[in-house]
Amino acid sequence: MAKGTHTLESAGAAVARPRRAGRPRAFWIGLLLLAPAVILVLALFFYPFFYGLRLSFDPVTGGRFENYRAFFSDARERATIGNTLRLAVPATVINLAVAIPLAYRMRRRFYGRRVITGLFVIPMTLGTVLIAQGMLSFFGRKGWFNKTLELLHLTDEPLRLVHNRTGVIISLTIAEFPVVFLILLGFVSGIDPNLERAAQMLGANGWQRFRRIMLPLMIPGIATAFALSFVATFAVFPSAVMLGQPAGETRVIAIAAWQAAYERFDYSAASAIAIVMAGIEVLVLAIVLLGRSRLYRGPSSGGKG
Amino acid sequence: MTMNTPSAATSTGAPPRDRPAPRIERLQIRNLTKQFGGLAALRAFDLDVRGGEFISLLGPSGCGKTTALNCIAGLLEPDGGTIDVDGRSVVGTPPERRRFGMVFQNYALFPHLSVDRNVSFGLEMQRVPKAQMSERVDRVLDLVRLREHREKYPAQLSGGQQQRVAIARAVVTEPRLMLMDEPLSNLDAKLRLEMRTEIRRLHQELGLTTIYVTHDQEEALSLSDRVVLMDQGVIRQVGTPRDVYLEPASAYAANFLGARNLMPVRVTARDADRIEVVTPSGTALTGTSRGTLGPGDDAVAAIRPEHVVVRPQGQNGGNSAPGTVVTVEFLGQGTELGIQTVREELFIARSDDLWHPGDPVDVHLPPERLLVFPDDGGGA
Numbered sequence: 001m002a003k004g005t006h007t008l009e010s011a012g013a014a015v016a017r018p019r020r021a022g023r024p025r026a027f028w029i030g031l032l033l034l035a036p037a038v039i040l041v042l043a044l045f046f047y048p049f050f051y052g053l054r055l056s057f058d059p060v061t062g063g064r065f066e067n068y069r070a071f072f073s074d075a076r077e078r079a080t081i082g083n084t085l086r087l088a089v090p091a092t093v094i095n096l097a098v099a100i101p102l103a104y105r106m107r108r109r110f111y112g113r114r115v116i117t118g119l120f121v122i123p124m125t126l127g128t129v130l131i132a133q134g135m136l137s138f139f140g141r142k143g144w145f146n147k148t149l150e151l152l153h154l155t156d157e158p159l160r161l162v163h164n165r166t167g168v169i170i171s172l173t174i175a176e177f178p179v180v181f182l183i184l185l186g187f188v189s190g191i192d193p194n195l196e197r198a199a200q201m202l203g204a205n206g207w208q209r210f211r212r213i214m215l216p217l218m219i220p221g222i223a224t225a226f227a228l229s230f231v232a233t234f235a236v237f238p239s240a241v242m243l244g245q246p247a248g249e250t251r252v253i254a255i256a257a258w259q260a261a262y263e264r265f266d267y268s269a270a271s272a273i274a275i276v277m278a279g280i281e282v283l284v285l286a287i288v289l290l291g292r293s294r295l296y297r298g299p300s301s302g303g304k305g
Numbered sequence: 306m307t308m309n310t311p312s313a314a315t316s317t318g319a320p321p322r323d324r325p326a327p328r329i330e331r332l333q334i335r336n337l338t339k340q341f342g343g344l345a346a347l348r349a350f351d352l353d354v355r356g357g358e359f360i361s362l363l364g365p366s367g368c369g370k371t372t373a374l375n376c377i378a379g380l381l382e383p384d385g386g387t388i389d390v391d392g393r394s395v396v397g398t399p400p401e402r403r404r405f406g407m408v409f410q411n412y413a414l415f416p417h418l419s420v421d422r423n424v425s426f427g428l429e430m431q432r433v434p435k436a437q438m439s440e441r442v443d444r445v446l447d448l449v450r451l452r453e454h455r456e457k458y459p460a461q462l463s464g465g466q467q468q469r470v471a472i473a474r475a476v477v478t479e480p481r482l483m484l485m486d487e488p489l490s491n492l493d494a495k496l497r498l499e500m501r502t503e504i505r506r507l508h509q510e511l512g513l514t515t516i517y518v519t520h521d522q523e524e525a526l527s528l529s530d531r532v533v534l535m536d537q538g539v540i541r542q543v544g545t546p547r548d549v550y551l552e553p554a555s556a557y558a559a560n561f562l563g564a565r566n567l568m569p570v571r572v573t574a575r576d577a578d579r580i581e582v583v584t585p586s587g588t589a590l591t592g593t594s595r596g597t598l599g600p601g602d603d604a605v606a607a608i609r610p611e612h613v614v615v616r617p618q619g620q621n622g623g624n625s626a627p628g629t630v631v632t633v634e635f636l637g638q639g640t641e642l643g644i645q646t647v648r649e650e651l652f653i654a655r656s657d658d659l660w661h662p663g664d665p666v667d668v669h670l671p672p673e674r675l676l677v678f679p680d681d682g683g684g685a
Contacts, residue, residue: 194413197380198471200400201407202478203430212426216417 056272067272077256077273081280084252086165087240088233091172095180095229096222103184104214108193117185124178131171132242136162139170167243168250172233179232180225187221188214216295223292227285234281253277325512327356328481330391332377332514337386339372346372348538350386359508359515361525364535365561370518371486373535377516378484379403390481401430406480406513410487412471414459420446420470421455427478445477448507465496469503476511483515489524501527522562526550534558554595556605556678564607565653570677572602580677582606586648590624592675603680612674613654615642618665624672626650630664644668 059066071077102120106113123131139145139161146158161167191214199209237254244250253273261270337350347369354360362370375381377388379400388395395403406427415423424445428438446452449469459467468488475483488504489497505528508515519525525532526546534542534549534557542554553559560567570582570590580594582604592606618627631651632643639657644666646652652668660666 192411192413194409194411195415197400198407198409198413198474199415199426200380201378201405201484202427202474203401203404204426205399205401208430213415 052271052274055268056275059268059272060266067269068276070269071256071273071276076251080251080253080256081276083250084234084236084254084277085280087168087172087236087250087252088230091169091176091233092180092226092229094169094173095177096184096226099177099181099184099225100215100218100222103181103188104210104218106185107188107191107214117182120181121178123174126175128171128175128238129242131174132239135167135171135243139167162243164245165249168236168239171239171243172236175239176229176232180229183225183228184218184221187218187224191217219292219295223288227288230284230288231281234277234284253280325510327512327514328479329356329514331355331389332482333387333389333392334377335387335389337373337376337388338384339369339376339381340384345538347376347383350538350540352533352540352543354514354516356514357512359517359528359530361517361519361529361532362535363519363522363525363532363561365520367537368535369538370520370535372538374484374486374516374518377482378405378407403482404478404480405482405484406475406478407484408468408471408475408486408488410490412459412464412467412491414467414470414474416459418458419455420451420457420459420462423459423470424455424474424477427474431478441477445473448476448510449473449503464492465500468492468500472504472507476507476513480513483513485515485517487519488517490519490521497524504528526562534561536561552595553607553676553678555681556607557681559605559607559676559678564609564676566608566610566613568606568650569680570604570606572598572600572604572677574600579672582677584648584650586650588626588646588648588650590670590675591672592670592677593673595676596679598677598679605678605680606675607678608670608675610641610653611655612671613652614669614671615644615654615656615658615660615666616669618667622669624675625667625669628652628666628668630660630662630666633660633662 056067057064059070062069106116126134137143141158141160145161146155149155149159161170195213195217196209199213204212235254236252237258240246240250240252240255246255253276257270257273257277260266260273332352332354334350334352334354337347338345339347350369350373352360352373362373364370372381376383379395379398383396386396415426418426421442425438425442428441433441442455443452446455449472451466451469451473454462454466459470462470468491471488485504489500492500501524504517507513508528517525517528526549529546531543532546532549533540536557542549542558544552544554549558550562553562553564556567568584570584572580573583573589574581575594575598578594580592580598581589582592583589584606590606598604626646626648628644628646628650630642631645632641634641636655639655640660642654642656642660644652644654646668654668
């Protein structure tokens with residue numbers, strides 16, 4: 001019996017050996033195929049990031065943390081965090097508030113859906129500078145918008161829509177809307193339409209179907225859209241300069257970093273500000289993802305999908 | 306399914322006495338039509354359903370059965386026709402106010418809600434008080450034997466369990482009418498049989514008036530009080546399972562319900578039900594006429610594999626042809642044979658005897674089993 005077992009084992013090993021021998025080779029080929037991507041990521045992301053991180057702890061004067069201490073102890077510098085949040089959060093929230101119902105209404109295929117989707121996506125192709133230029137002439141004191149309001153006697157004096165926080169929020173909203181909308185549209189189109197029908201057969205009216213079924217299932221999409229829009233708007237720079245008050249209420253964190261680097265030529269301090277910026281973004285993303293996992297369970301498709 | 310003579314098939318549609326009283330007396334559908342982009346998906350659909358009845362809409366994909374179901378549910382707006390429940394029209398009433406239950410092919414469970422919350426969803430919509438709600442959910446979860454899984458989410462359940470949740474979710478609201486859209490077609494063969502029994506049991510316990518859509522003739526025959534056979538948006542036959550099985554009204558019905566031997570034939574003579582036909586290759590056969598046929602007419606002769614008699618060559622009688630076994634498929638219960646006659650006609654037969662490819666045999670087609678239909682283009 002023992003002998004038989006032994007024979008069986010050795011036979012099994014003999015059979016298994018060629019397959020095991022094949023595996024490392026496939027592994028190395030796989031790694032080799034990954035190499036270009038890995039090198040690119042290392043060279044273009046990790047190296048600059050860690051270079052900046054190291055640089056930020058190597059101030060021109062003072063101890064290791066001098067740059068961070070200087071940033072947080074200077075009220076004007078510290079205020080840039082609040083300034084940026086006051087732009088990024090409203091722009092992102094407005095986008096979600098508009099895009100969620102819109103994507104929901106467009107969840108089913110209908111004639112002209114692609115054309116409408118295309119129209120919504122146009123701002124993505126324009127770039128912030130072009131949007132800012134357009135807004136300056138459209139929303140300016142003598143722009144069409146205020147002229148029209150004046151003609152209709154809706155306002156006594158021109159509305160101040162540029163060169164302040166409002167202007168920057170409008171431009172960020174326009175620029176980031178396509179991304180938010182497309183993400184949500186993709187998510188909502190992927191939800192099994194039978195789920196809504198099932199809810200309807202169970203007596204749920206339109207609002208209840210949205211509130212109880214579709215909205216909860218859209219949460220992963222909403223979280224993703226929020227994260228991407230927030231990160232993009234938190235890094236705002238050109239619109240804050242062109243459409244805001246870059247010395248005042250729209251002096252965002254990116255402007256502070258730019259001034260450190262190119263007005264004071266203190267790359268180390270600029271790196272520290274950039275790291276602070278990244279830290280805040282990571283913090284907000286962590287909060288969003290935590291909230292998502294709290295609010296949502298299960299996949300968005302029904303049944304066995 | 307026992308084999309009886311055709312004359313033994315009578316209407317057995319009335320539900321047994323021990324079921325609870327159904328919630329509706331009668332569903333009456335008249336002249337329902339629906340077009341999709343100029344294509345008629347449903348034409349002149351008439352159907353009367355008695356309270357407590359289990360009706361199957363049976364047909365191949367694209368025959369309009371799901372369209373009919375969705376019109377009844379209210380998920381589709383019919384182009385014309387009436388749907389009355391106990392004499393009151395429901396056309397124009399949105400689905401959420403019809404108080405019908407529906408079970409979907411892909412279950413359509415809410416993935417973000419536990420089994421419990423899925424089942425109670427309909428009751429929440431009806432604003433049923435909390436205490437009563439949990440009692441009703443408990444009862445229905447016991448009914449589908451899922452009580453121990455109530456905290457789980459749909460993704461944690463097997464296909465069969467998911468379908469039981471879907472049924473429980475629809476049943477718990479005490480719908481006036483239960484609509485089922487191919488509820489078993491996503492399950493594997495063994496589970497499908499189990500769930501079929503389960504659906505039959507639930508129907509008997511709850512007395513739910515049910516309309517069940519399927520393309521599976523076995524499902525339709527085993528579950529239903531009556532079967533509605535559909536084709537290209539039109540009802541082809543309505544009858545008890547026994548009726549439609551043994552007395553198909555057309556070549557199409559015969560074909561769909563398992564008469565796999567269909568031959569184009571020409572009528573040569575007819576005497577009441579007894580009809581003489583000849584196949585294109587010249588075989589003269591005697592069959593039973595189904596429909597208005599006279600000498601010279603084109604017709605379709607149909608016979609089920611299990612009605613074809615296979616015997617060793619030499620015992621020649623009428624309605625027989627010599628041939629050779631070409632294929633043998635073991636089915637567990639007997640074998641299925643493909644037999645090629647000397648005139649190049651292929652018959653499929655069931656046999657309990659052991660045959661081998663190449664065996665010479667006689668194929669005998671009993672005249673009372675060989676049904677001859679007018680050529681409706683839907684058969685052969």
